[in-house]
Amino acid sequence: MKLSVKSDYAARAVIGLAKHFPTGAALKVEELANESGTPANYLVQILIELKSRNIVKSVRGKEGGYLLARPPGEISLGDVLRCVHGRVFDPPALHDPHCPSELRAAWNKLQTALDETADGITFQHLLDEGADKAKMYYI
Amino acid sequence: MKLSVKSDYAARAVIGLAKHFPTGAALKVEELANESGTPANYLVQILIELKSRNIVKSVRGKEGGYLLARPPGEISLGDVLRCVHGRVFDPPALHDPHCPSELRAAWNKLQTALDETADGITFQHLLDEGADKAKMYYI
DNA sequence: CCCGACGTGAAGCTTTCTGTTAAAAGCGAC
DNA sequence: GTCGCTTTTAACAGAAAGCTTCACGTCGGG
Numbered sequence: 001m002k003l004s005v006k007s008d009y010a011a012r013a014v015i016g017l018a019k020h021f022p023t024g025a026a027l028k029v030e031e032l033a034n035e036s037g038t039p040a041n042y043l044v045q046i047l048i049e050l051k052s053r054n055i056v057k058s059v060r061g062k063e064g065g066y067l068l069a070r071p072p073g074e075i076s077l078g079d080v081l082r083c084v085h086g087r088v089f090d091p092p093a094l095h096d097p098h099c100p101s102e103l104r105a106a107w108n109k110l111q112t113a114l115d116e117t118a119d120g121i122t123f124q125h126l127l128d129e130g131a132d133k134a135k136m137y138y139i
Numbered sequence: 140m141k142l143s144v145k146s147d148y149a150a151r152a153v154i155g156l157a158k159h160f161p162t163g164a165a166l167k168v169e170e171l172a173n174e175s176g177t178p179a180n181y182l183v184q185i186l187i188e189l190k191s192r193n194i195v196k197s198v199r200g201k202e203g204g205y206l207l208a209r210p211p212g213e214i215s216l217g218d219v220l221r222c223v224h225g226r227v228f229d230p231p232a233l234h235d236p237h238c239p240s241e242l243r244a245a246w247n248k249l250q251t252a253l254d255e256t257a258d259g260i261t262f263q264h265l266l267d268e269g270a271d272k273a274k275m276y277y278i
Numbered sequence: 279c280c281c282g283a284c285g286t287g288a289a290g291c292t293t294t295c296t297g298t299t300a301a302a303a304g305c306g307a308c
Numbered sequence: 309g310t311c312g313c314t315t316t317t318a319a320c321a322g323a324a325a326g327c328t329t330c331a332c333g334t335c336g337g338g
Contacts, residue, residue, distance in 0.1 A: 001146075001226075001227050001228060003229060003246065004325095004326070005327070006326075008235070011242055012242060015239060015242060037236075039328065039329085044284080044285080047284090059284085060283060060285090060334085063337090064336080065283075085140040088140050089140060098175065098176025098177075101269075102266075102268040103150055103265065106260050106265060109256060114249060130240075141325090143294095143296090144295080144296075168314085181298085183316080184297090187315090197314090197316090198314085198315085199304045199305050199306095200305030201307080201312075202313085202314085203315065204314075
């Protein structure tokens with residue numbers, strides 16, 4: 001089972017915005033695309049979805065662009081994942097009466113495990129990890 | 140992110156075989172398909188994959204069919220999932236150098252969470268749950 | 279007004295998923 | 309051996325989803 005590239009792009013974009021969050025300035029789509037190595041035209045669509053979920057916000061006109069709607073500590077990987085796809089781990093069995101209930105329960109167990117893990121990872125954590133990594137190179 | 144119907148079918152098939160495991164008799168593909176509500180022609184392909192991973196085994200000829208290769212307690216949902224798809228939660232970032240390492244670590248964390256949960260659920264557990272459910276109706 | 283940026287929808291392409299079909303091969307019974 | 313039953317394997321096709329690009333609409337500021 002493949003995690004879609006879209007989620008990866010979305011997460012990278014939020015990381016990129018999180019790094020610039022302290023400056024308070026908006027980041028243009030193209031800059032963000034270059035920085036995170038994602039196709040700009042696709043990134044736009046993802047950013048719009050992220051905006052509708054109140055994860056990022058946008059500024060129009062010259063000097064416009066995107067910035068985080070909330071501090072990185074209040075945005076979890078689960079938020080981004082659920083924004084990009086619907087639910088993480090959507091069970092196909094929901095609408096199939098042939099699926100035994102015990103199996104349905106098992107799928108739900110997997111889903112909650114995933115959700116809880118993803119919700120436990122905030123982008124502040126990811127920033128800190130990245131900083132630690134950079135420091136280790138410095139030493 | 141959608142869990143594929145294939146995994147659902149595979150799990151249902153193994154549950155069906157697990158129920159018949161005590162009898163020691165082989166179950167024909169068509170019987171299994173009827174019982175688990177899966178398209179027989181598609182189920183065949185899934186069963187072959189399950190066989191190659193030593194989850195089920197087959198008997199040819201008249202009175203032939205499929206049966207579990209191991210007792211239900213030794214088969215986990217993770218086994219079936221990994222058989223049907225490659226890895227559960229394959230991160231697309233693996234081959235993309237632009238993906239920051241901290242994000243890669245996060246994807247791995249999600250993957251291991253999922254794997255551990257799925258490996259913790261054996262089909263014996265599922266059978267017991269189903270039996271409990273039946274008993275509750277009985278009361 | 280005009281430029282530069284976001285916003286939106288649609289189109290094309292590729293890949294994966296799902297399901298079907300048909301032919302090959304093994305096993306047991308007569 | 310041959311026949312009927314089953315699994316096995318390969319090939320195929322339609323449907324759906326994912327990815328990407330493009331073109332045009334919209335808004336804000338100089």
